[in-house]
């Protein structure tokens with residue numbers, strides 16, 4: 690296969706998530722742009738862009754930058770780029786360098802709604818962690834926890850009220866009066882409803898404990914290990930709070946609202962009935 694024919698390797702269709710559907714949709718291969726080898730020194734690299742479009746909405750497309758590196762030598766490469774019968778993939782590699790728009794983390798709808806425009810911090814954090822940039826991930830997540838400290842403490846207060854834990858609710862109110870995010874979390878962590886403890890762990894203590902502290906340790910490897918641990922704990926705790934706990938709090942609220950309005954309607958009906966009988 691000649692280099693200019695490498696694009697025949699592009700899959701005809703892919704299954705990927707699209708914002709138009711809750712389930713992954715089928716993305717059809719559209720077209721290919723071939724870039725000339727970059728620079729003199731890496732001339733046996735070929736770069737192409739593969740474009741795919743979602744067949745459900747026919748509105749969104751994703752471009753993959755694919756790099757081919759073949760071990761064919763310069764002379765063979767020249768022949769190949771002229772369409773010569775060279776199997777350029779033999780002994781070479783094919784790599785998906787990046788895709789645009791970037792692969793997005795599928796965050797549960799409830800979490801997305803809770804964080805609004807700040808959701809990008811969570812997505813960047815997850816991306817960085819996945820790409821091996823632990824320090825970057827920890828930085829994004831710490832900022833998210835700081836920015837959302839109020840929402841976090843409010844959620845814990847709502848859970849305390851629902852659980853009938855007056856002391857935890859009072860403690861959360863006191864925390865909400867504080868000026869800084871760190872102070873809010875520090876105070877709120879002192880007393881959370883028992884239903885929030887997971888394996889004896891207090892999620893707010895995890896957030897507060899990982900909010901500060903150096904990420905640059907003695908050695909690079911140590912720093913990365915610390916940052917990865919911090920990022921992993923922050924993601925896990927935020928997901929627990931804004932997916933699991935938030936769902937529980939929301940469902941209880943919905944139940945309470947339904948009961949309240951149904952009782953009201955019943956009371957109104959009885960009153961009306963009484964009046965009409967008089």
Ligand SMILES: [Zn+2]
Nearest residue numbers: 707709743746
């Ligand atoms: Zn779509």
